[in-house]
Amino acid sequence: MTTITKEESIILDGISKFILEKGIFSEFDCPIEGVNLRKVSDYSFYLQIISNENFFSKSVISHNGFEVRPIESKLKEFLENGGFSKMYVEQARIKRRNEQREDLSLRLTKFKIWTFWPLFVIAIFGGIYSGIDFFNKKSEHKSEEQYLERIKQVESELTTLRTLISSQNNQSLLQNSTGKENLYRDSVGKITHTERK
Template sequence: MNKALTEKESKVADLFLEDLLTHEKTHAFKSVVNHFFEKDKISKERALFICEYLERKSLVTLILDSNFTLRNIKFDKSKIQEFLKNDGINKRWMVDSKLKYDLKFSKFKVKTFGFLFVISIFGGVYGFYDFIERVGIIKHFQSEQKKELEESKLHNSFLIQKDIDSLNTTKKSKKNE
């Protein structure tokens, strides 16, 4: 059996407390309690669990018979009114539910943070290394281009001089002939 109230049961518990406020007396018999929970399709076990929950909150007092089955419920209307005015069970259930999900999510974040941090550090180091390597390659490429440019200038100047000399020799040779 589930040890916690469900959302539906928390709403029914609030409605049950509101229903108790409509009674003229400060107690309700078993038949009234059973009728209320049966119309909301709550089993007798869960109805008793809800009543025990309300007793732990000091909103009602359960009177059980020798078989530990519900006989009567005593309640204090002022306590119930104050409780419903402040929050009510459904509001508290929502807060508790949110806290449970926040706790699970926080545990998940703690478990995954280290792994993702290591991956991000690895990615950052790899990116920095790749950047430095590319800068080195670019500098090397630029120096290679400068060398090739100087070599081509020297080669071109050598060819130009050779052409000039070869032209001169051909002109001289033509004049001599």
């Protein structure tokens, strides 16, 4: 679809009505009433626009010109529905909508630009803070493991001490209860019997 101006839409409607009445139009026809076409190139321009539409058929003439024949039912319906003037209004509406869309897109882009850097700085700060927190928790976890291992070591030492104290108590009790036998523990913890001499 060719983009047209308001003035061109009026001229194209006039030419279309003339073509519908006469049944044919070429660049050699006389000017249409109310339409100022001074050069043959003006005719060619408008005929080219008209021939690009679906309701006209274009046939070439031998003297570097051409003529346009209408497909009457389509052309009549097109003119009844507003013709090229309606096409101009529709194009203007679409153009206005596209301009509004571009304006909205421009505003959105500006908003994105203005909000990007503050959000980026906040994100960097959050990332750094998360990294520091992660490493701190990891070191806390290591110190907690060391603490638990130290507790286990102390408990095992306490168990060993309790065992030694208990065995010493048992040995002293046994020594007091029997006069002939001397029970004692060797370094491995075995109880051996020896007789007193």
